[in-house]
Amino acid sequence: MNHIKINNQKAERIGKIYIVGTGPGNLDYLTPSAKRAIERSSYVVGYTTYLELISELIKDKRVISTGMTEEIERCRKAIELAKEGATVSIISGGDPGIYAMAGLIFELLKLDFKGYGAIPHIEVIPGIAALNACASRLGAPLMHDFASISLSDRLTPWEVIAKRLEAAASADFVIVLYNPKSKGRVDHISLAASIIRKYRPATTPVGIVKQAMRDGETIIITDLENMLTYDIDMQTTIIVGNSQTYIWLNWMITPRGYIVR
Numbered sequence: 001m002n003h004i005k006i007n008n009q010k011a012e013r014i015g016k017i018y019i020v021g022t023g024p025g026n027l028d029y030l031t032p033s034a035k036r037a038i039e040r041s042s043y044v045v046g047y048t049t050y051l052e053l054i055s056e057l058i059k060d061k062r063v064i065s066t067g068m069t070e071e072i073e074r075c076r077k078a079i080e081l082a083k084e085g086a087t088v089s090i091i092s093g094g095d096p097g098i099y100a101m102a103g104l105i106f107e108l109l110k111l112d113f114k115g116y117g118a119i120p121h122i123e124v125i126p127g128i129a130a131l132n133a134c135a136s137r138l139g140a141p142l143m144h145d146f147a148s149i150s151l152s153d154r155l156t157p158w159e160v161i162a163k164r165l166e167a168a169a170s171a172d173f174v175i176v177l178y179n180p181k182s183k184g185r186v187d188h189i190s191l192a193a194s195i196i197r198k199y200r201p202a203t204t205p206v207g208i209v210k211q212a213m214r215d216g217e218t219i220i221i222t223d224l225e226n227m228l229t230y231d232i233d234m235q236t237t238i239i240v241g242n243s244q245t246y247i248w249l250n251w252m253i254t255p256r257g258y259i260v261r
């Protein structure tokens with residue numbers, strides 16, 4: 001006799017979560033897919049600053065905004081709404097899978113999943129990350145292998161960050177520094193610069209891009225020796241060249257090897 005398993009749990013209403021990257025800030029750099037996802041959503045959840053950058057798109061949405069350090073609460077809210085049947089966009093600046101919300105949504109879903117029951121539909125919509133936006137403003141600094149390192153020790157111990165800086169610097173990767181400085185972490189950028197300096201000359205090109213593709217954008221091309229004399233904050237991404245990177249006119253260029261110099 002066949003046993004038929006009857007699931008007599010109360011049927012859950014299951015909606016959809018779009019995990020959306022909105023790019024660096026200017027709506028010209030938000031993809032049509034991201035726009036469509038937001039249009040299809042009845043709720044938009046996100047960090048206040050990023051929502052302000054897309055205020056035009058979310059005028060008639062139910063908006064749930066929270067502060068910078070409330071990521072878990074924000075993602076839980078999005079999941080809760082989707083489980084009730086709603087379509088929700090959870091917004092990250094740049095790309096949602098790079099130091100942003102995508103991983104957290106999956107981790108929370110996994111944590112709550114008991115091996116049965118429904119899970120909301122999930123679609124991750126990529127965005128132009130700060131490293132893409134900033135590299136494009138500088139020229140072509142990421143033409144060869146690069147490592148991206150966040151200097152924030154809020155979720156990662158400084159010892160791990162320092163070890164990664166050593167490894168990337170010693171292996172001659174171009175290095176992208178995210179979250180370079182905040183009010184509570186003023187020293188990390190100088191510590192990072194001194195680690196990199198052990199392996200690279202003072203003349204190594206460095207690009208500092210603040211507020212890429214937003215009002216107040218600034219682009220600086222300097223070198224390892226002088227980088228700390230410039231204003232660096234949490235809206236800034238820094239790109240440190242490898243041993244081959246050079247500056248020509250106003251551009252920072254890392255050769256791929258097509259042209260032998």
Ligand code: SAH
Binds near residue numbers: 092099100178180
């Ligand atoms: N998900 C984002 C990263 C969020 S972490 C992405 O894909 O880019 C936040 C850090 O991103 C900031 O501290 C800064 O280093 C960088 N950043 C975000 N937007 C930026 C912009 N418009 N210009 C320069 N750096 C930016």
